């Protein structure tokens with residue numbers, strides 16, 4: 001049975017962020033993820049998780065200066081000490097929240113920049129994170145983003161991510177497989193899942209093309225959920241989608257999994 005996590009950044013936007021924990025629990029979720037915890041003290045977020053019997057399963061390192069076009073800094077040459085400070089901060093939150101996975105955001109590679117240098121910087125920082133997280137049993141996750149959402153992001157195809165995971169060569173570094181991005185770039189999701197299987201520690205879902213509930217569009221999610229069960233996939237599945245309307249009204253697809 002898949003373990004679905006409500007993505008509190010995208011879902012339940014009808015209410016302010018701190019009220020989304022209650023909304024997710026009321027809708028039947030046991031797990032949550034969201035992009036960033038850093039606007040709130042960790043103890044406040046942990047209290048919300050405990051109050052509603054929820055487990056936090058994923059969050060990201062900071063994105064950097066989003067207004068200036070950044071989307072992660074871990075791959076930016078020369079920013080290693082900033083990145084490592086952010087990784088340390090993420091570790092503090094992960095420990096306090098009891099969160100098993102942290103996504104290390106790579107970076108957008110500016111036109112004309114040396115991609116190889118970005119890759120090497122990313123590998124260095126991911127190894128730093130992996131070694132720091134290891135004693136706490138926390139996984140480092142890497143995610144490919146499709147160009148229509150994040151043009152020029154360092155990781156575009158799932159195979160870009162796989163190549164970095166293999167080069168990093170640490171046993172707590174995994175792929176965060178977002179089927180929405182994977183369908184946009186790689187396709188062939190069933191075979192792709194087989195090929196990546198032993199490297200996947202977290203999955204995210206949304207319909208393609210509109211990034212809505214997983215009950216519309218060109219991906220047969222029922223088939224994929226059954227396949228993941230049959231494979232013995234034990235990770236979480238983050239519902240990283242933009243509800244078509246009110247979040248609760250779009251949750252008919254979820255009723256069979258509560």
Ligand SMILES: O=C(O)C(=O)[C@@H](O)CO
Nearest residue numbers: 035060143145178204240
């Ligand atoms: O955009 C996505 O997809 C994500 O999972 C974000 O957390 C990172 O870009």
Ligand SMILES: [Mg+2]
Nearest residue numbers: 143178204240
């Ligand atoms: Mg994602």
